[in-house]
Amino acid sequence: MSRWPAGVPRRPLLDERNNAVPDQSQETEVFSYGEHPDQYVSLMHPDRRPSAGTAVLVHGGYWRQRITAGVMQPLVDDLLRSGWSVANVEYRRGPEHSWPIPSLDTAKAIALVRGTLRRQGRPDTVILIGHSVGGQLALLNSGLATAVIALAPVTDAAKVHAEGLGEDAAKEYFGGSPAEIPAIYRMASPIQALPPEVPILLVHGANDDRVPLEHTRQYVLDLAGKARPDQMFHQQLDHFEIIDPQQHHWQDVRSWMGKVLADARAE
Numbered sequence: 001m002s003r004w005p006a007g008v009p010r011r012p013l014l015d016e017r018n019n020a021v022p023d024q025s026q027e028t029e030v031f032s033y034g035e036h037p038d039q040y041v042s043l044m045h046p047d048r049r050p051s052a053g054t055a056v057l058v059h060g061g062y063w064r065q066r067i068t069a070g071v072m073q074p075l076v077d078d079l080l081r082s083g084w085s086v087a088n089v090e091y092r093r094g095p096e097h098s099w100p101i102p103s104l105d106t107a108k109a110i111a112l113v114r115g116t117l118r119r120q121g122r123p124d125t126v127i128l129i130g131h132s133v134g135g136q137l138a139l140l141n142s143g144l145a146t147a148v149i150a151l152a153p154v155t156d157a158a159k160v161h162a163e164g165l166g167e168d169a170a171k172e173y174f175g176g177s178p179a180e181i182p183a184i185y186r187m188a189s190p191i192q193a194l195p196p197e198v199p200i201l202l203v204h205g206a207n208d209d210r211v212p213l214e215h216t217r218q219y220v221l222d223l224a225g226k227a228r229p230d231q232m233f234h235q236q237l238d239h240f241e242i243i244d245p246q247q248h249h250w251q252d253v254r255s256w257m258g259k260v261l262a263d264a265r266a267e
Contacts, residue, residue, distance in 0.1 A: 031116060033108045034092075041109050042069070042088045043116060044080055051085035053125055053261045056113055056145065058089045058106055060132025060154075062169035062210075065094035071243065072131070078245035082254060085122070087113040091137075095173055099188050106137040110144045125264045127257055131243050132211055139190035139200070147199040147260040149253060151242045152211045155219040157188040166210060191219050199263075200229035201256050203249060205237025230256065 029043045045051055057075060061067025069090040079086045091105035114124040128145035130138030135153025142148045154160060158178040161170035171177070178185040186192045204216045213233060220231060234249055241247045 029116075031112055033112045034105070036092055038090050038092050039105060039108070040090050041113055042090075043085070043113065044076065044088075045085045046080050046083050049083065051122070052083040052258070053123070053127065053264075054085040054087060054113065054117060055079050055257070056087045056089060056110060056126050056128045058091070058109075058128065058130040058134035058137050060130070060134045060152075061093065062154075062166035063093050063095075063102065063133055063173035064169070067093075074245055075129070075243055078250070079254075084257075085117075087126075095175060099174065099184050102133070103137055103140050103188075107141050107144060110141060114144075125261065127260060132239065136188070136190060139196065140188075140193060142196040142198050142200065145198060146264055147201070147257075148196065149201045149203065149257070150216075151203045152205065152208050152239055153190070153202070153216065153219075154211055155189065155215050156191045158185045159215060159218075160211075161185070163212075165212075191222050195223055195226035196229070197227075199260055200227065201232065201253070202229050203232045203234075203242060203253060205234045205239070205242055205249075207236060207238040208242070210239035232256075 027045050027047065030040055031043060032040050057072045059067060059069050059072050069088045072088055076086050076088055089106060089109040091109065092101050110126065110128065114126060117124045125146045127147045127149060128138045128141065129149040129151065130136070130153060131151040133154050135150035136155065138148045139150050139153060139155070157170055157174070160166065161178055174181060174184060202216050202220065204213045206213050220229065223229065232249060232252060237247065237249060242249070
């Protein structure tokens with residue numbers, strides 16, 4: 001398969017129903033970080049003004065191919081309007097791209113973004129924002145970012161399997177049970193990983209039936225004495241409302257981002 005030219009969009013962004021989503025940014029560059037068509041990052045800067053910082057977005061979709069980076073477009077647009085540069089990451093997924101491919105792709109994408117920012121003469125301070133499985137990928141790669149925001153993250157792959165979440169998504173993707181391939185499930189679970197050493201914000205809603213809030217609460221309990229992530233837990237917020245910038249939680253998330261950026265600049 002030929003390498004896609006850097007800076008050339010491959011296809012329209014898609015929403016969760018695979019409908020095209022118009023790209024509203026004024027300046028978009030598309031960079032490949034591998035040979036596969038899904039190994040790319042769309043990098044956007046706010047129009048005609050210096051950016052506040054850079055947010056790197058990683059979408060979810062329970063490791064399934066049909067969910068794309070397009071689901072993050074509302075956050076892309078909101079962050080651009082708020083003065084942030086945004087990198088929207090696509091990565092390989094689906095059973096044919098077995099673990100740890102999604103995590104390795106995320107790491108490569110982050111490295112590409114930071115390197116590109118340096119070459120452009122911009123600060124390489126980045127806040128990694130992941131939703132659902134994207135939250136899993138963000139937490140597992142927290143050491144590559146300045147800070148991480150995990151929105152309704154998958155923190156325990158074995159628990160996802162045991163509860164049959166996402167229409168048996170873990171069984172479909174991993175191809176075996178935690179008893180059969182325990183090392184893979186451990187590797188894919190932030191709850192089994194070393195505690196993050198960067199600022200972490202966990203955001204979750206009690207109305208989430210795709211990744212229950214209890215998973216994130218347990219993750220926090222397991223981190224006790226090792227790390228102290230900030231938490232925003234909401235009673236009225238479901239799995240997809242959490243990536244809707246019109247919902248009540250998002251202004252607080254952006255405020256947290258601003259504080260992290262200010263702290264990074266002060267160091």
